[in-house]
Amino acid sequence: MNDEMAVSGAENNALNTFDRKGLIGGVVQKHKKFIDEYASEFDELGNKMKVVLESIESSKKNREDVLEKVEILTEKRQLFYHQAEKLLDELSDSISDNNEFSRAMDSAKEKLSKVKGSLTLDEEQKQVDSILQSVSSLDSKASGINDRLNAIQERIRQALSSKMELSSIDSSEESYNNSISSLEGEMNEISPRYKWLENRIKSHTEALDYWEKQPITADVGDVKA
Numbered sequence: 071m072n073d074e075m076a077v078s079g080a081e082n083n084a085l086n087t088f089d090r091k092g093l094i095g096g097v098v099q100k101h102k103k104f105i106d107e108y109a110s111e112f113d114e115l116g117n118k119m120k121v122v123l124e125s126i127e128s129s130k131k132n133r134e135d136v137l138e139k140v141e142i143l144t145e146k147r148q149l150f151y152h153q154a155e156k157l158l159d160e161l162s163d164s165i166s167d168n169n170e171f172s173r174a175m176d177s178a179k180e181k182l183s184k185v186k187g188s189l190t191l192d193e194e195q196k197q198v199d200s201i202l203q204s205v206s207s208l209d210s211k212a213s214g215i216n217d218r219l220n221a222i223q224e225r226i227r228q229a230l231s232s233k234m235e236l237s238s239i240d241s242s243e244e245s246y247n248n249s250i251s252s253l254e255g256e257m258n259e260i261s262p263r264y265k266w267l268e269n270r271i272k273s274h275t276e277a278l279d280y281w282e283k284q285p286i287t288a289d290v291g292d293v294k295a
Contacts, residue, residue: 091286101278105271112267119260126253133246140239143232150229151186157222158182158205161215171211178204182226191237198230 162175181204185197205222209215 094281094284094286097281098278101274101281104274105278108267108271108274112264112271115260115264115267119257119264122253122257122260126250126257129246129250129253133243133250136239136243136246140236140243143236143239147229147232147236148186150225150232151182154222154225154229155179155182157218157225161208161218161222165212165215168212171208174204174208174211178208189233191233194230194233198226201226 158175158179162172162179165171178201181197181201185194185201189197202223205219205226209219
C-alpha cells in the first residue's frame with residue numbers, strides 16, 4: 071500500500087511540475103511577445119522623436135540668429151539715418167547766411183525725419199530717392215560741399231540697404247515660426263503613444279522578470295498534501 075502511494079505521489083508530482091512549467095512558460099512567452107511588439111514601435115517612435123527634436127532645436131537656433139540679425143540691421147538703419155541727419159546739421163550750420171540753401175536744406179531735413187519711421191520697402195525706397203535728389207540739389211546752392219554731400223548720401227544709401235536686407239529676413243523669421251509650430255504639433259501627436267509604449271514595456275518587463283524567477287517544480291509540501 072505504501073509503495074502504491076509513493077508511485078501515485080511521484081506521478082502527481084510529475085504532473086504538477088509539467089502543468090506549472092507549461093503555465094510559467096506560457097506566461098513568459100506572452101510577456102516576451104508583448105515586449106517585442108511594443109519595443110519595435112517604441113524604437114521607431116524614439117528615432118522619429120529624436121529627428122523632430124533636432125529639427126526643432128535647429129529651427130529655434132536659426133530663428134535666434136535671424137532675430138539677432140534683425141536687431142543689428144534695425145540699429146544700423148537708424149544709426150545711418152542719424153549720421154546723415156547729423157552731417158546735414160553740421161553742413162547747415164556752416165552755411166547759415168544763404169537763404170536759398172537754407173530752404174533746400176530744411177526740405178531735405180524734413181524728408182529725412184519722416185523716412186526713419188516704420189515704412190514698407192517700396193515706400194522707403196521712394197522717399198529715399200526723393201531725399202537723395204534734395205541733397206544732391208544742395209550742391210548748386212553752395213560751393214565746396216560736394217564731398218560732404220556725397221558722405222550724407224552714402225549714409226542714406228547704407229540705411230536703405232539695411233532696410234532691404236531686413237525685408238528679406240522678415241519672411242524667413244515667419245518661415246521658422248511656422249516650421250517650429252508644425253514640428254511641435256508633430257511631437258505632441260507622437261509623445262502620448264511613446265509614453266504609453268514606454269509604460270507598457272516597463273510593466274511587461276517587470277512581469278517577465280517576476281515569472282522567470284519562479285520555480286518550475288511544485289513545492290514539496292504541496293506534493294505531499
